[in-house]
Each structure stands twice: as structure tokens, then as C-alpha cells.
Amino acid sequence: MPSMKIGALASTTGCQVQTIRYYEQQGLLAEPARTGANYRLYDDAHVERLRFIRHCRSLDMSLDEIRVLLRFRDAPAENCARVNELLDEHVGHVARRIAELQALERQLKELRGLCSIARPVTDCGIMRGLTAKARRGATNLGTHGRSRH
Amino acid sequence: MPSMKIGALASTTGCQVQTIRYYEQQGLLAEPARTGANYRLYDDAHVERLRFIRHCRSLDMSLDEIRVLLRFRDAPAENCARVNELLDEHVGHVARRIAELQALERQLKELRGLCSIARPVTDCGIMRGLTAKARRGATNLGTHGRSRH
DNA sequence: ACAAACCCTGTAGCTACTATAGAGTCAAGC
DNA sequence: GCTTGACTCTATAGTAGCTACAGGGTTTGT
Numbered sequence A, B: 001m002p003s004m005k006i007g008a009l010a011s012t013t014g015c016q017v018q019t020i021r022y023y024e025q026q027g028l029l030a031e032p033a034r035t036g037a038n039y040r041l042y043d044d045a046h047v048e049r050l051r052f053i054r055h056c057r058s059l060d061m062s063l064d065e066i067r068v069l070l071r072f073r074d075a076p077a078e079n080c081a082r083v084n085e086l087l088d089e090h091v092g093h094v095a096r097r098i099a100e101l102q103a104l105e106r107q108l109k110e111l112r113g114l115c116s117i118a119r120p121v122t123d124c125g126i127m128r129g130l131t132a133k134a135r136r137g138a139t140n141l142g143t144h145g146r147s148r149h
Numbered sequence C: 001a002c003a004a005a006c007c008c009t010g011t012a013g014c015t016a017c018t019a020t021a022g023a024g025t026c027a028a029g030c
Numbered sequence D: 001g002c003t004t005g006a007c008t009c010t011a012t013a014g015t016a017g018c019t020a021c022a023g024g025g026t027t028t029g030t
Helices: A007-012 A015-025 A044-058 A063-074 A081-112 A125-135 B006-013 B017-026 B042-057 B064-072 B080-114 B126-133
Strands: none
Touching: A007 A015, A007 A044, A015 A044, A044 A063, A044 B126, A063 A081, A063 B126, A081 A125, A081 B080, A081 B126, A125 B042, A125 B064, A125 B080, B006 B017, B006 B042, B017 B042, B042 B064, B064 B080, B080 B126
16 A cells, blocks of 8 residues: 555554644654645655654654654664664663662652551651651752653 | 741742742642732741642652642541552552663663664664564554653 | 842743544445 | 545644743832
8 A cells, every 4th residue: 555544554553643643743754745635645654754753752762862863764874873872861861760760669668668557647657757758858859850650 | 937928938948939839729739828019928837838749749749649648638637548548559650660661771772782883874773673673563652652751 | 219139920831642623525325 | 415424634722740931010228
């Protein structure tokens, strides 16, 4: 099938229709041809490119990082040093986030250990722990805050 | 000081001014008294409550989770079983996210191992890896996608 | 008297989508 | 020929937890 509409592209790549339009709007996917009725028409190159993007996303890369990789994909003769560098940085992000979360996990488990039974909140070690630690100041969330999931 | 303006509260808690107003808007901090010039006036109870919130945030709890904890803080006679449960759930979230990120880290390091030198992109093992794996389909990001940091 | 530093509200921006509203298009069945 | 349903289009708003303006008013210090 040298040519497919957006729904077909979505189902062959396992990507939502709106997400595809979003990538186009963000300049990750080139604007495809259109039918007379203004429907988008994709070919195999689009399929490949979208799969590349989705694979990078499954590795938790940002759209900005992916944009860089796509530029290299489009200029195959260039030197790949920046690609290696980008991946190293990304591995670094992930490793750092893991370390943060592990520190967090330790704190949470410690806190959890402070109450093992159901009792009035006033006597609950967890609530006491949250309040006490809070009282003796300066918890540092960076300027960027934290994210979830 | 039994009464402070928002800037003072911000600097004693290490929280930004806008963040305080945001918490008020989200119903985590009660609306404080106002001066004649409509400036917010906070007392020690506000300081404590904001510190509690920030401590919970430093443990990466969502504002919804914190809202639940605050409700308990406001009703000290109630049973703390829900608090324990909430913390267990939260520890579970964190542990799961760590596992996800570790799997990711393994994949990224494997990919990184595919290219150790600077050469044309066409020959770069990383770009080949991203393309090849992408080609053989079905990377699954869930319906919820991923987050960063 | 005037400037710097503070405060106010309201709004837009960030990431990477997801979900709606309201409209047009197309193929199949009756 | 007409309807029904599945598809497509654009544009807009929502998600989490802030951050950063814009465009004003107030307080404080010299």
C-alpha cells in the first residue's frame, strides 16, 4: 500500500490519530499529500519515520531530542558524534532520575515504618513524621520541581 | 511574628510567591486575612501548613494526595488507616516507576553500545538500532505515555 | 517627592499529548 | 435517492504543577 489515510497509519504504527497530527504540527513529520477532500495521504517513508519517532518516545526521549536525531537521519553523511553525545546525556538523565527516586523510596519507607496500625490521626507516626520534618525546615525541591509517573 | 505578608512566607518556607497563591487557588491553603490594601496576611498556622505541603511535595506526592492528608490533619480524631494506605500506594507508584526507568536504562545502554566512534550517520550503530527496532514494530507506550525528569 | 521593592489580578506558557465540538466526506445498505 | 455509520478535517480546551509575564496599585526608605 503505497498510500494510506491517517487512520491506517495510526493502526499500523499503534499511534493515535491526534498524536500524528500533533507531530506534524510540531514539525516532526512532514506535511503529507492531500486528497481532493483534504484528507492526509501517507506513504512508506512516513510509516518509517513515525515508527522511528515512536521508538525514541518509548525510550523516553523528548520531542526536542528526537528532532535532533531526525535531522541526522535526514543527513546520513554527517558525523554521528552528536548522536552518541545525545544518547549519553539521555542515559545520564535517566540514571539521575532513578537515583532520586531511590532516595525518595527510602524516605517513604522510613516514614511508612512510623505507623503500622489504625489509630487516631493525632497519634499516627506518619502524620507526626510529615509534620515534624516539615517543621524543621528547608525541604529542597529544586526550582524545576518534580514530575510524576 | 504572628502575621506576615506573602513575600515573608515565601522566604521562610523556601516556596515561591506564585506557588503560594496557586496552592490557595487549589484549596490547599485557606484564604488568609487581608490588609486594607488587599495584601494577604499569614500567621503561624499557615506557615506550618505550607511546610507540611512542601514536605509532601518533596516526597513527590500529588496535590490530590496531599489534599487527602490535609483533610486528616484537620480532623485529628479520625482513624489513620487511610493515611497508611495512601502512603503504601505512593511507595508502590515510586517503586514501579523505578523499575520502569531501570528497564529503560538497560535498553539505552545496549543501544549506546552499538556505536563507540564518530563516523557517518549511515554507519552509526545507534541510528541503525533505532531504525531497525522501530521497523520491527509495536513499541508499546501505554495509553498514558511517559513523563520526564 | 520619588524610586525601588513589594503586592494585586489575570493570563499565557511549559510537555506531550488527549478529548471534545462542529463540520465535511465516503461507502454500504435499503 | 437517502440514510447510517465510520471516517476525516480544523480549532480549541484540558491534563499537573507550577513559572513568568503584563499592567496596575502600595509601601518603604532617602
